[in-house]
Amino acid sequence: MVGLDALNTGVSFFSDRMLYQGFISSRIKENVHAIAEAGFEKNVYQKNGYDAKASGPFVKLGAFYMLAKDTENPFNGFYAGGKVGGAFYNQEYMAIPVRGFGGSTSSVAFPSSSQSSFWVEGTLGGRVQLFDSNFYIDVNLQPRYLAYTSKQDNISPMIIPGFGRSSSKFNMGFAWNIAYKF
Amino acid sequence: MKYLRYLIVLCGLCMIWSCGGDDDICESGEGTPRMKIGFKSQDGKIKALENVYVAVDYGSGKVELGRQQNVESVLAPLRVDDNAYTDVYVRLEDKGKESQVRISYTTKATYVSPGCGVKKSYENLKAELITADPVKATEVAQNQIENEDKTSIYLLF
Numbered sequence: 215m216v217g218l219d220a221l222n223t224g225v226s227f228f229s230d231r232m233l234y235q236g237f238i239s240s241r242i243k244e245n246v247h248a249i250a251e252a253g254f255e256k257n258v259y260q261k262n263g264y265d266a267k268a269s270g271p272f273v274k275l276g277a278f279y280m281l282a283k284d285t286e287n288p289f290n291g292f293y294a295g296g297k298v299g300g301a302f303y304n305q306e307y308m309a310i311p312v313r314g315f316g317g318s319t320s321s322v323a324f325p326s327s328s329q330s331s332f333w334v335e336g337t338l339g340g341r342v343q344l345f346d347s348n349f350y351i352d353v354n355l356q357p358r359y360l361a362y363t364s365k366q367d368n369i370s371p372m373i374i375p376g377f378g379r380s381s382s383k384f385n386m387g388f389a390w391n392i393a394y395k396f
Numbered sequence: 397m398k399y400l401r402y403l404i405v406l407c408g409l410c411m412i413w414s415c416g417g418d419d420d421i422c423e424s425g426e427g428t429p430r431m432k433i434g435f436k437s438q439d440g441k442i443k444a445l446e447n448v449y450v451a452v453d454y455g456s457g458k459v460e461l462g463r464q465q466n467v468e469s470v471l472a473p474l475r476v477d478d479n480a481y482t483d484v485y486v487r488l489e490d491k492g493k494e495s496q497v498r499i500s501y502t503t504k505a506t507y508v509s510p511g512c513g514v515k516k517s518y519e520n521l522k523a524e525l526i527t528a529d530p531v532k533a534t535e536v537a538q539n540q541i542e543n544e545d546k547t548s549i550y551l552l553f
Binding site for chain 2: 239262263264310311312313319320321322351367368369372381390
């Protein structure tokens with residue numbers, strides 16, 4: 215099955231976050247499916263005195279288990295699973311704040327650099343066939359935990375392509391895919 | 397369908413999970429250190445001041461830091477922009493005479509945390525008394541500010 219995240223692609227046209235992602239999944243056992251995801255994200259972080267941007271590709275590999283499925287169609291149902299993800303991206307911090315007294319702030323800029331980050335993520339979702347076609351809608355939530363990230367001058371990254379906001383190690387992603395089953 | 401119940405609960409938990417984090421608060425002590433100003437009498441002894449008013453110019457006029465009573469030292473935040481000095485104003489009475497002390501320094505930027513961003517530490521500290529009385533003289537005790545524990549400069553009254 216091949217799918218494309220329609221929701222985030224659509225949102226990309228209206229926001230600073232551009233996220234394009236898709237997946238390929240294949241049933242390897244009765245209830246177990248292997249899944250590979252790939253995508254590209256370009257994002258900015260302008261908040262609390264920060265001005266940063268990051269862009270780059272990411273990949274995720276994993277598997278999920280069909281917890282409950284339709285008796286007539288084994289591809290319809292709810293699933294849960296896990297993936298590991300990695301991103302290789304370029305970031306630039308145009309401003310990192312220096313917090314002074316009474317809101318007086320200044321900032322320090324850092325040059326652009328290449329970084330990489332790795333994380334584990336869960337996947338919880340469901341699939342439903344669109345009428346009698348080969349098309350499916352696949353909706354899933356992706357709770358993530360940042361396992362490792364390279365750092366420029368010790369700076370914790372604020373955004374990571376494929377992971378999202380990363381000032382804390384936990385994050386939550388979602389996808390609303392249109393998929394086609396071959 | 398018994399899994400479904402768990403799934404929904406898990407989804408809910410994950411949503412709560414994802415709320416935290418982004419707006420980290422900079423805890424005190426992690427950010428740019430303030431300058432500790434001590435007071436001495438002219439014979440070099442530490443002196444407690446009954447009343448002291450400190451104001452600092454952060455580039456857009458004087459900002460009053462308020463009155464302190466019976467203190468041997470005060471903490472004053474310095475400028476964090478690229479200016480090479482900060483002007484500190486000290487007086488002993490609310491409407492009394494005021495001394496201007498110019499603290500000049502070089503700064504070093506170090507990244508601390510997502511909440512605090514970058515902190516500045518001050519080096520090569522110098523104090524110049526621009527307007528004397530009530531402050532009679534200045535004395536640099538530490539020529540750098542790494543934290544708020546040590547007195548950096550003394551004002552002599």
